[in-house]
Amino acid sequence: MFDEMQELASDYDDRIRNAREGAGYSQEEFASELNEKASLVRKLERGDILPSDDVREKLEKKLGVSLLEAASGDEEWEGGSDEGGLTLGDMVKRKD
Template sequence: MFDEMDELASDYDQRIKQARESEGLSQEELAMEINEKASLIRKLEHGDMLPNSKVQRKLEKKLDITLTEASSDEEEWSGGGESGGLTLGDMVKRKD
């Protein structure tokens, strides 16, 4: 389940603003077109708020952008195992 999840891009606010401006839309016009409040668009563009998944999908569809970055398996897990680091077995003491 989590393997297929993408993380919100760190520059999501800039992506929204640049795409809106390139479409020639004001914040109010964009809000009206995706049936949201203009104050929400302002907060998103200033990075004061993260879009929920519903708003994210609307923005991506309307502005033809992607607000996520695919996560890399290499960055997700850097635990022990064959790499020589500690494992859970190294830390747990059994009571026999």
């Protein structure tokens, strides 16, 4: 089940902008085609916000691109520190 997980591509903003420009849409025209606000398209293309699942699906369908990629679970988490592996404390950065 978890072997086939996908996540939003790290370059989703570039994929959206490049595909939109390649299709010849301005941000305003494209937003109108999606029935969304132009401000949403601007924020997505800047990477300021992540698209909801329904917006992502509309973008993928209209632009003919995939905004997903295989989850980057290259290494399996084994947990515990008995074997010298990472612990949660090794990964967390405190905000003091």
